[in-house]
Amino acid sequence: MSFAMSSARPAADFAAHWSAPGEGERLWFLGTLAIIRVPGEAVDGRLAVIEFLFPRHASPPLHTHPQDESYIVLDGQLTVHAEGERFRLSAGGTGVVPAGVAHTFRVDSDSARVLVLSTPAGIERFVRDGSVPATALTLPPADTPRPSPRAARADLPHPRPDQPRPTAGTRRLSTKET
16 A cells, blocks of 8 residues: 655655754744744745743734644643633643634743744744844843834735634734735
């Protein structure tokens, strides 16, 4: 029996990509530490993996974006709200919010380390736009500058026509509407 995998490009066109603990592009992003462990450009935009260190009560505004966003909690606890659903994740827990779904989360523990997968890639570019280089693997000092991420990026993937649009009270964090 054989199995076929579908891909836009043959697997031989890609090199393996990895990072050791703490390796990657280290950024202070809006009061958090973000480490881009696998950038989208390394895997032809298929996904991006970002490790975050969040402080207690970190909570982005309710928002949507055109990528699926998956959370893998390494340490700590989060409560995720996604379009009427609410679920709690602790170390070892995993959650997925589909593209176009309004969502937010709150850190309920003293801090939380979370791997975030952006599928396809794109969320990491928003993070880069709102970041400064991190000089330590810690949360940023209180006086760290907070650049304003651009709300619309022409180089990010646009939502599919069948994806729901943001509703009142939500923000689209990463692309302009098509």
